[in-house]
Structures are given as structure tokens and as C-alpha cells.
Amino acid sequence: MLSRLALATAISLALASPAMAAGQPWIAAWYASPEPSATDKAFVENQTLRQIVRVSAGGTSVRVRLSNAYGTQPLHLDDIRLARRDTGSRIDAASDVAVTFNGRQGVTIAPGAYVLSDPLPVSVKPDSDLAVSVYVQARTALTTVHDIQRGVLYVATGKQTDAAELPAAGVDLGVGRAFPWLAEVEVSGSAARGTLFTFGDSITDGYGIDPDGGKTWPDILSRRLHDANIPLNVVNAGVSGNRLLHHGQWARFGEGGLSRFDRDVLAQTNASAVVILIGINDLGHAQGPGSDGYVSADDMIDGLAQLAARAHERGLRVYAATLTPFKGTVFKDYYSDEKEGRRQAINAWIRTSPVFDGVFDFEKAVEDPANPGQLLPAYDLGDHLHPNTAGDAVIGNAIPLSAFNWAKKLPK
Known part of the structure; x- marks a missing residue:
């Protein structure tokens, strides 16, 4: 059983959490309905994927939702970062943060499941772009995608989630113009x-x-x-x-x-x-x-x-x-x-x-x-x-x- 001090500390931390802050509801600001891939032969390995998304609502903090909706195996994503976009694949380095899940970097998503990140201290304006960068080390099948890119996808070899800029856009990953895993961006503190x-x-x-x-x-x-x-x-x-x-x-x-x-x-x-x-x-x-x-x-x-x-x-x-x-x-x-x-x-x-x-x-x-x-x-x-x-x-x-x-x- 928790001591009174430990219990009080836990309560104070919970009340301070951005997810629980009064008057700060979460608002969906970008969404891409997950779809099953049309092929079982598309993979990424030791690659960073930087997806650009345009959020329709601004806010004072952000969280992302990732999907393994059509995966039949656990999906492990080694490192994920988020930043405001500058231009092209270039990010605003001052806004770059690690995307964490229960305080930890990297995440494993069960087959058919979704995960929601911790709140991230990044402010965004309405109708502005964010860059979500995902690094995958092991050979990983692209089973859950969205068919139409409403942004642009940049791809680089190796772990480059915090790179200021990635060189390659329009790379065919074997799933056409589709992009994988990223299902939603939400904001709080929005007008x-x-x-x-x-x-x-x-x-x-x-x-x-x-x-x-x-x-x-x-x-x-x-x-x-x-x-x-x-x-x-x-x-x-x-x-x-x-x-x-x-x-x-x-x-x-x-x-x-x-x-x-x-x-x-x-x-x-x-x-x-x-x-x-x-x-x-x-x-x-x-x-x-x-x-x-x-x-x-x-x-x-x-x-x-x-x-x-x-x-x-x-x-x-x-x-x-x-x-x-x-x-x-x-x-x-x-x-x-x-x-x-x-x-x-x-x-x-x-x-x-x-x-x-x-x-x-x-x-x-x-x-x-x-x-x-x-x-x-x-x-x-x-x-x-x-x-x-x-x-x-x-x-x-x-x-x-x-x-x-x-x-x-x-x-x-």
C-alpha cells in the first residue's frame, strides 16, 4: 500500500498532467483513416520516415496516435520525434521533441491495436505543418497504411529522426503514395x-x-x-x-x-x-x-x-x-x-x-x-x-x- 507521502505525490503529479488539465480538451487536428496494405511484400529496415502533416487546429500541446490496425504481428517503432516544419523536410530544431509513451521512447503496438503518445510541449498554429519522424531498425512489414498522402513523405537510411533535413522525397516504399502507421494528431489548448x-x-x-x-x-x-x-x-x-x-x-x-x-x-x-x-x-x-x-x-x-x-x-x-x-x-x-x-x-x-x-x-x-x-x-x-x-x-x-x-x- 502507498504511504501517505507517496499517495500525495502521485495525486499531485496526476493533477499536473497536461492530459488532465482543466479546460484543456483534446481536439483532433489531423487524421488519416488506417487501411490495409495492398501487398505483403513491402518492408522498411534501418530507415527513417518523416511524414509531413497539416494540422487544422492550433494548440499549446500535441499528441499523436499510431496504428497497427491491420498488422498480424507486434509492430516495434524504435524512435519517434515531432517538430514544427520549416520548409520541405527541414524542421524547426527548437521545437523538436521525442515522442514518448508512458515516459519511454520507442513503442511496440500489439496486432490490431493503436497507441496514444504522452502530451508533447509543442505549440502549433492552425493550418500549419508538423513533421513526425519514425525510425525502424528491424525489417518491418508495411501492413497498415493510408493510401493518399495529404502531405509528403521523406525517407532516409539509418536513424535520422532528429536530423534538421532529410534528402529524399517521393521514395516508393512498395505501397505507392501511401504512408504507414500515423493515424492522428491531436492538440490541446486550442481555440x-x-x-x-x-x-x-x-x-x-x-x-x-x-x-x-x-x-x-x-x-x-x-x-x-x-x-x-x-x-x-x-x-x-x-x-x-x-x-x-x-x-x-x-x-x-x-x-x-x-x-x-x-x-x-x-x-x-x-x-x-x-x-x-x-x-x-x-x-x-x-x-x-x-x-x-x-x-x-x-x-x-x-x-x-x-x-x-x-x-x-x-x-x-x-x-x-x-x-x-x-x-x-x-x-x-x-x-x-x-x-x-x-x-x-x-x-x-x-x-x-x-x-x-x-x-x-x-x-x-x-x-x-x-x-x-x-x-x-x-x-x-x-x-x-x-x-x-x-x-x-x-x-x-x-x-x-x-x-x-x-x-x-x-x-x-
Whole structure:
């Protein structure tokens, strides 16, 4: 049994912990939904990986969440450091700190598990970049990744987590543009009082958008909210290729939206609202009635209604976005007139359904008025499915900020 002195010391240390400080809630500031790797042949060994992430909320301290969600063996990461980014791979050395777990450097993550770091005394500004550097000594499989880099990944040989700069960017680790393990960055001491999660597929995740420019539509919406002094930051929970009612056609398209919604939105700290844009892959990735993976418009409507009901049960505001045009897409067999009919039926329901707290008409924002069902060429990435940078800007600026005035009443 603890002595009175030891007990008093333990209590005082607990009360002094940044994680327990009154009035300092943790806010998600960056997120990358974990996905299973598409290969079992990708490894790193004696390498440092420096991932750049753009946080949507500022704060006075930081913590990170790492994932071994799809690993079948314990994942050992030998050394992890965090710093504010200067430019490129260069860090602000004065802000460089060791990322610790229960006071220790390095961590082993059980199969299927996550770990949350100790609070780190690093202040960050909204819409600024952090560098998270991870060193792995032993040959380690890349089993848990996120498919789309919304930042940039730098790679170097040996233990260089505290190096001022790393030389190599764009290195292919055998998993394409994916990056491993880093799932979330949270901040405390933030002016933001809640988080709006954007939940969807590649159009939300940022496919084809400059991965190091903060130009996805969630990035744009987050900056607009900040500039308008609405204390709500935006975090991206998109997964490229994702479907609502089925898991991905291949591993890196992730678990289905209904399956991952709890983990990626409802379980998040200080989640206050969600914008849902998902369903185009449910149409495109299956053929006609009777084919594997086919979903009717009613199936999709029921699935979207379930997301809304589950979010409302947790006290979140729920917004839905209409499915954007895809006629003429270059992806073979992805479009048909029958699928377009289902898209229109789903959008008609979204626009009139009482289950949402608001609706954002992304279709009308990027559709070609002269060619209904098609993206306006100026907003088309070139595949007639994904909006380009200009299209994302139009989407991000089309959302009325008045829909979020309630956030001004969130408790401080």
C-alpha cells in the first residue's frame, strides 16, 4: 500500500498532467483513416520516415496516435520525434521533441491495436505543418497504411529522426503514395471547441490534388471557418475508393463506410459534426442488378439514413452532400445510364430528407450546366470523375458557413 507521502505525490503529479488539465480538451487536428496494405511484400529496415502533416487546429500541446490496425504481428517503432516544419523536410530544431509513451521512447503496438503518445510541449498554429519522424531498425512489414498522402513523405537510411533535413522525397516504399502507421494528431489548448469530420471517398480524401498544398475541399472549409471565427476545425476522414455498403474492391479501398464510421467519426474525441459524401463507388464498382456488389438506390438511402441515425445518437450534427457527376468517366464500366438514374434518385432523396441537419449541393457546384451529369471541364481532373484543384476550391467555398453558427455556442 502507498504511504501517505507517496499517495500525495502521485495525486499531485496526476493533477499536473497536461492530459488532465482543466479546460484543456483534446481536439483532433489531423487524421488519416488506417487501411490495409495492398501487398505483403513491402518492408522498411534501418530507415527513417518523416511524414509531413497539416494540422487544422492550433494548440499549446500535441499528441499523436499510431496504428497497427491491420498488422498480424507486434509492430516495434524504435524512435519517434515531432517538430514544427520549416520548409520541405527541414524542421524547426527548437521545437523538436521525442515522442514518448508512458515516459519511454520507442513503442511496440500489439496486432490490431493503436497507441496514444504522452502530451508533447509543442505549440502549433492552425493550418500549419508538423513533421513526425519514425525510425525502424528491424525489417518491418508495411501492413497498415493510408493510401493518399495529404502531405509528403521523406525517407532516409539509418536513424535520422532528429536530423534538421532529410534528402529524399517521393521514395516508393512498395505501397505507392501511401504512408504507414500515423493515424492522428491531436492538440490541446486550442481555440477550436469541436471538430467537424468529413467522411467519404477519394473526392474527400484528395485524389489528384496537390498532396502538400492544403487544397482539398476540407482544407478550404477549415480555413474559412477559422477566418470567420467559428470555433470548429475540419478533419479529413476520407478513404479513396471507399464504398458505403461493401468493403473495398481491393485492400487499399478500405473497409466499407458503415463498418468504419464508428472508428473514424463517432469514437473521435470532441467530434461535433460530420459531412457525409459517399456512394459514387457503390454505383461505379458494381455492374447492373444481380451483379456482385450491386446496390439499389433504396439500399443506399437506407445506408445513409443509418449513418445519420448513429451520428445523432452520439449528439453530432449531420450534413449530407449530393453525389457529384461522373458521366463519361474514363474508368471502364464505371458509368452507365442506369447508374446515373440511381445517382439522381439518391440525390433527390438527400435534398429533401429530414434526417440531415443540412444538405450541401456539391453536384450543382461542379456540374456542367450545358451537359447535365458531367463535370464542368474547368473543374475536371481529367478522368471525368474527380474534381481538380479548382473544383475542390468551388466545393469548399460553396458550403454556407451559416450552417455552423451553432458551434459558437460550444462550451469553452
